[in-house]
Amino acid sequence: MKNQEELRELPDKDLKERLDAEVIELNQLRINHTITPLDNSGLLREKRRNIARIKTELRARELKKDQ
Structure with missing residues (x-):
């Protein structure tokens, strides 16, 4: 995984x-x-860290939609 921007x-x-x-x-x-x-x-x-990064990004998007 390259970086957060890629996600x-x-x-x-x-x-x-x-x-x-x-x-x-x-x-x-x-x-x-x-x-x-x-x-x-x-x-x-x-792998564990990549999973955490992906879950964090998905959660941030979910919270952003709720606002």
Whole structure:
């Protein structure tokens, strides 16, 4: 994920699709990590943070609509 501006430019539908994809990838990484340790376990942290960034942007848009 490049930066926050990239997320702000995407429409809601694309953000939700990206969120679903990130969650699936995180779950797959967790499964793989329990079976055999990952070479770069920092990927788990990166995926969690990307998910949080996407959820934050979606929530900000939701709040903006309510105003």
